[in-house]
Amino acid sequence: MADKKNLTRRIIMSFFGVIICAISVGIFKIAALGVxxxxxxxxxxxxxxxxDFGLLYIIVNVLLLSFALIFDRHYIGIATFINLFLLGYITQFTYSFLQTVIIDPSIVTRIICLVVGVVIICFGSAFYxxxxxGVSTYDAVALIICNTLKKGKFQYIxxxxxxxxxxxxxxxxxxxxGKVRDIPTIAGVGTIITAFFMGPLIEFFNVHITRPFLARA
Incomplete structure (x- = not known):
């Protein structure tokens, strides 16, 4: 019974984590300060x-999936396929919806969206x-290099x-x-923040929230 309860909790964590990550990407797009x-x-x-972005996302992730299948299939599971087939479309839906709610956002609103996006994408990643x-095919790359190939610590990889x-x-x-002036919308301050802090922030949520939550009876 305990094992079944634990599995149910893990499945819920996987769905929750993937959905939260997809929503966060839509928020990043609204912020337009870098995804x-x-x-x-x-x-x-x-x-x-x-x-179509949803289709393109699937194609790229299928290619990354082949890397994981070759080096360590342990990271491929339910969450991997939820991410692969749904994240792109959930992101599209979230972004389209937010555009109807947050119209012509001010710089303050964009900064708030950026901060929220950074926190919840790390929060969601920690859960699944x-x-x-299974993790996303992209997350699997760093995990495999770290844990399977033993090439360094996860945060730095x-x-x-x-x-x-x-x-x-x-x-x-x-x-x-693409116009040079538009580069910050896809690679701006938000990208720099996530590039340097996603690994450590995911680990923070792992240690203080998600691992204790899973271990709870």
Missing amino acids: DPFQSFMAGLDVMIPL MTADL RIITDLVCVILGVTLFVLAG
Whole structure:
């Protein structure tokens, strides 16, 4: 009974974490001060490739999924496929909805959205990582490099992978004809904050909230 209860809790944590992360990306887009590093890469790719964002997100994540399947399938699970097939579309819905509620936001409103977005994306990530029913294919890359390939601590590996995504995203954006003045909307202060603080903040939530929550009888 205890195992069944624990599994139920982990499934709920996985769904909750993925949905929260998807919503946070929509909030980042409203802030227009830079999205999280992986979404920065996706934003650049979205400008380069004329496909629906939800479909493009699935294609990219299928490619990343192959990396995880080769090196460590442990990180592939329910949450991975929820993320793969739903996150892009939930993000689209959230962003479209918020555009009808937050019209022509002031810089103060945008900063508030940015702060909220950073906190909840890390909060959501901590939930589905701790649930251990699979993580996003992008999160799996840093976890595999850290835990399977033993190449460093998660916090620092995550910073490196995030920086690579930002560089690729900006490069693709510019090559696709994006205007230099618009770069901060996909790689701005919000991107810098998440690139350097997502790893440590996720670990903070892991230690103080999600692991104790899962261990609770």
